[in-house]
Amino acid sequence: MKPPRLSPRPVAVALVAGAILAVPAASFGRDAGTRATANTVVVAQSVDPTTMDPQNQRETTTFNVLIHFYDPLVLRNTKNPKKFDGILATKWRSLSPTKTQFTLRKGVKYDDGSAFDAANVKYNIDRVLGKLPGQKTPPLINFQFTDFKGATVVNPTTVIIQTKSPDPLLLARLSSLLMIPTGSVTKDPNALAAKPNGTGPYTLVTWDRNNQVVMKAKPNYFRGAPRITNVIFKDMPDDASRLAALQAGSVDLISNLPPANVSQVNSSGQAAARSVPSARITSVWLNTLDTPQLKKPAVRQALNYAVDVNTIIKKVMNGYALRTATIVPPYFFGYSKSVKPFGYNPDKAKRLLKQAGFPNGFSMKMMVPAGRYLLGEQIAQAVSGYLGKVGVKMKVDIVDFGVFAKATQTRKIPASFFAGWGESFFSPIDEAQVAILCGTKGFSWYCNKSVDKLINSAATTINQAKQDATIVKMQRAILKDPPFIYLFAYKDIYGVSKRLNWTPRTDETIYMDEASLKG
Amino acid sequence: MGRYFLRRLLQAVVVLWLLTLIVFAIARLSGNPVDLLLPQGAPPSQRVALVHQLGLDQPWPVQYVKFLGNALQGDFGQSVRFHTSAISLVLSHVPATFELAIAALLIAVVLGIPLGILAALFRGRAVDYGTTTVLTLGQAMPSFWLAILLILWLGVDLRWLPVGGRSGMDSLIMPAVTLSIVPLVTIARITRSSVSSVLPQDYVRTAEAKGLRRHTVLVRHVLRNGLIPVVTVTGIAMGQLLSGAVITEQIFTWPGVGWLTIQAIEARDYAVVQSVTLIVATIIVALNLLVDFLYFSLDPRIRESQAALA
Numbered sequence: 001m002k003p004p005r006l007s008p009r010p011v012a013v014a015l016v017a018g019a020i021l022a023v024p025a026a027s028f029g030r031d032a033g034t035r036a037t038a039n040t041v042v043v044a045q046s047v048d049p050t051t052m053d054p055q056n057q058r059e060t061t062t063f064n065v066l067i068h069f070y071d072p073l074v075l076r077n078t079k080n081p082k083k084f085d086g087i088l089a090t091k092w093r094s095l096s097p098t099k100t101q102f103t104l105r106k107g108v109k110y111d112d113g114s115a116f117d118a119a120n121v122k123y124n125i126d127r128v129l130g131k132l133p134g135q136k137t138p139p140l141i142n143f144q145f146t147d148f149k150g151a152t153v154v155n156p157t158t159v160i161i162q163t164k165s166p167d168p169l170l171l172a173r174l175s176s177l178l179m180i181p182t183g184s185v186t187k188d189p190n191a192l193a194a195k196p197n198g199t200g201p202y203t204l205v206t207w208d209r210n211n212q213v214v215m216k217a218k219p220n221y222f223r224g225a226p227r228i229t230n231v232i233f234k235d236m237p238d239d240a241s242r243l244a245a246l247q248a249g250s251v252d253l254i255s256n257l258p259p260a261n262v263s264q265v266n267s268s269g270q271a272a273a274r275s276v277p278s279a280r281i282t283s284v285w286l287n288t289l290d291t292p293q294l295k296k297p298a299v300r301q302a303l304n305y306a307v308d309v310n311t312i313i314k315k316v317m318n319g320y321a322l323r324t325a326t327i328v329p330p331y332f333f334g335y336s337k338s339v340k341p342f343g344y345n346p347d348k349a350k351r352l353l354k355q356a357g358f359p360n361g362f363s364m365k366m367m368v369p370a371g372r373y374l375l376g377e378q379i380a381q382a383v384s385g386y387l388g389k390v391g392v393k394m395k396v397d398i399v400d401f402g403v404f405a406k407a408t409q410t411r412k413i414p415a416s417f418f419a420g421w422g423e424s425f426f427s428p429i430d431e432a433q434v435a436i437l438c439g440t441k442g443f444s445w446y447c448n449k450s451v452d453k454l455i456n457s458a459a460t461t462i463n464q465a466k467q468d469a470t471i472v473k474m475q476r477a478i479l480k481d482p483p484f485i486y487l488f489a490y491k492d493i494y495g496v497s498k499r500l501n502w503t504p505r506t507d508e509t510i511y512m513d514e515a516s517l518k519g
Numbered sequence: 520m521g522r523y524f525l526r527r528l529l530q531a532v533v534v535l536w537l538l539t540l541i542v543f544a545i546a547r548l549s550g551n552p553v554d555l556l557l558p559q560g561a562p563p564s565q566r567v568a569l570v571h572q573l574g575l576d577q578p579w580p581v582q583y584v585k586f587l588g589n590a591l592q593g594d595f596g597q598s599v600r601f602h603t604s605a606i607s608l609v610l611s612h613v614p615a616t617f618e619l620a621i622a623a624l625l626i627a628v629v630l631g632i633p634l635g636i637l638a639a640l641f642r643g644r645a646v647d648y649g650t651t652t653v654l655t656l657g658q659a660m661p662s663f664w665l666a667i668l669l670i671l672w673l674g675v676d677l678r679w680l681p682v683g684g685r686s687g688m689d690s691l692i693m694p695a696v697t698l699s700i701v702p703l704v705t706i707a708r709i710t711r712s713s714v715s716s717v718l719p720q721d722y723v724r725t726a727e728a729k730g731l732r733r734h735t736v737l738v739r740h741v742l743r744n745g746l747i748p749v750v751t752v753t754g755i756a757m758g759q760l761l762s763g764a765v766i767t768e769q770i771f772t773w774p775g776v777g778w779l780t781i782q783a784i785e786a787r788d789y790a791v792v793q794s795v796t797l798i799v800a801t802i803i804v805a806l807n808l809l810v811d812f813l814y815f816s817l818d819p820r821i822r823e824s825q826a827a828l829a
Contacts, residue, residue, distance in 0.1 A: 047782070051602040058558060137572045143561040193602040209601070209611060210782070211685060211774040236683055236772045244670045245682045402787060405554040409566075419559075434559065443559045 070178035070198035334471025361391025596790035635710025
């Protein structure tokens with residue numbers, strides 16, 4: 001039976017009308033619009049700040065926002081990351097190997113009108129050490145300050161900071177300590193986490209969680225008014241969306257641009273890719289304590305000879321990486337041209353394996369956290385491919401970062417894992433202390449007492465030339481007895497709008513006080 | 520009748536209680552948030568202090584009883600990632616998700632129903648084949664792919680719409696269209712099959728035969744009967760949309776519950792994961808309860824069956 005023939009006209013009319021009406025009809029209350037406009041710069045990052053408390057966070061993305069509201073005593077120089085510029089401190093001098101005196105800037109005030117002075121510095125040091133009256137636990141940033149003893153107020157503009165042992169990384173550590181006003185922890189911790197009250201170049205306008213942070217410049221900032229009046233940090237988790245926003249001109253600066261997208265950005269006419277060597281050094285950690293084959297230094301040398309790192313840099317990283325001989329790139333303290341990387345020599349690798357008693361190679365596993373390090377999975381696969389050519393069958397296990405973190409914290413790792421160590425101190429000492437020094441509690445699966453001596457000596461040597469020489473000796477030692485398969489330092493790639501004057505920093509900080517708009 | 524309501528209410532409470540148990544256990548099975556909060560080089564003493572501060576060193580049953588006790592008083596704990604009250608964090612993301620869900624559903628209904636009717640009216644002809652082909656393609660297309668295409672076309676090339684964020688009415692268009700595709704296809708298909716099954720019915724032919732106008736027959740006799748399953752499907756789609764559209768929200772940087780949930784899961788932010796799950800579950804359970812009560816009052820068959828049971 002045929003169905004009756006009904007007129008489709010009303011339906012067609014409804015269809016067209018619906019298409020026109022549906023979207024506008026669906027819109028109601030929302031927040032203020034944001035676009036890159038004449039005096040506004042929009043920065044897109046992959047994550048929203050986790051808090052406005054600068055001492056209770058450890059993410060670069062959060063620090064990038066908070067450095068605009070709060071100031072540190074010193075900040076790393078943009079062009080030369082080994083040097084420091086005074087921000088809240090005007091000068092500093094060493095009184096003894098464990099005591100450094102800082103002279104503070106006068107007349108600096110927080111947003112609420114309270115004064116910045118020496119007592120305020122002591123308050124901040126006490127807080128990160130968990131020593132404030134009634135304070136139960138220290139804030140997250142505490143791990144960087146475990147060697148600090150305390151601060152002594154000399155007068156309102158002079159303070160002495162004391163460490164337990166000589167600390168060559170003192171200034172580097174202080175550059176990450178953004179100063180909060182006295183009393184803010186006890187007054188209202190929730191306010192501290194939600195609304196910044198700093199001495200920095202910008203003040204908060206709005207913070208719409210998981211969306212954006214809007215800030216405006218302080219015309220009376222003590223280092224001069226910022227040249228960019230309004231800055232918006234947008235949370236854009238998706239790589240493709242960040243790239244599209246840059247190409248569309250709705251954002252001015254994006255970080256973590258994948259190497260494969262560089263030419264796309266450069267040909268857009270809207271923006272250009274800028275890269276800077278990163279302080280993140282990649283290596284394959286070798287479990288030399290629990291894996292019988294890896295106990296022999298010759299085997300670990302063989303693994304280093306077996307991997308063609310330069311080709312990985314060229315093919316996987318599109319050239320956006322820098323080969324390192326060990327864990328020290330040229331812009332770190334202790335770098336020396338005389339320390340040469342293992343060359344690619346598969347024949348030598350095979351010989352060394354044979355001498356070590358593994359003429360037919362062996363099998364091992366490598367753990368890689370998914371999505372944690374730029375192209376980490378691909379790098380690991382490439383390393384595995386090269387090792388296969390000399391008879392070492394490496395199975396790559398790609399795991400969630402949570403699983404990776406748990407495995408490393410509980411020290412239940414396979415024979416190896418791939419990781420990138422972000423070294424904000426521009427010195428290999430911190431990584432060496434945590435990942436090379438003999439230990440069964442840290443991040444180290446390696447032990448060599450003579451290497452320990454060199455690391456401990458470098459970690460307590462204040463004289464830079466002497467420290468550099470010790471680091472060079474340490475590097476030579478860990479080339480003979482390698483704890484890792486050494487790979488490279490990443491290069492950070494940014495997409496930068498053509499209307500923005502901005503120089504990328506090696507320490508991954510995005511600081512708009514240093515930027516300006518063209519024209 | 521009173522016993523029926525009471526029984527359904529008790530069932531809802533039991534469902535929610537079981538859910539708290541499941542969410543609590545699953546969140547903790549994924550590992551400890553402290554592993555992710557502190558860097559690899561953090562001293563063990565800081566790790567121990569933080570575990571203690573968060574109360575994660577207590578046995579699970581103790582943690583659960585505390586969680587349940589606080590939750591009953593409306594306190595779902597502090598977010599370890601965002602350092603704020605978990606419940607207020609989740610609630611602050613709900614409006615964005617509601618807005619997106621309603622917009623998407625509106626598009627799906629306003630376009631899906633007429634498309635389904637059109638296909639049914641022209642069943643077996645070119646219009647039907649064309650419509651069903653487009654719908655099949657829509658269903659097969661991954662939402663992230665459609666989202667990227669829309670962004671590149673409307674956002675980057677034509678620059679008509681913002682590529683992301685929740686920053687004005689125009690920013691709603693692309694995420695709402697992306698999110699509407701799946702419910703649109705479902706609604707259109709159900710409408711097509713339901714209307715097709717109603718069209719050959721005797722009462723439709725009778726209505727035609729007694730000289731009613733064609734669109735009166737369509738609206739009064741065909742759609743009134745044919746749209747009942749569509750209403751059910753639309754209700755289900757609404758529930759799904761309200762629970763957050765993870766991929767769409769992430770690609771379009773839409774600050775809704777879905778995106779918050781992903782961040783919370785990645786950071787093992789127990790309090791936020793628990794809050795999101797319980798709030799969404801409560802909404803869905805409450806909606807189901809409401810529907811049950813409405814059915815009870817609207818459909819005499821249910822009333823009779825309940826009376827028979829009693």
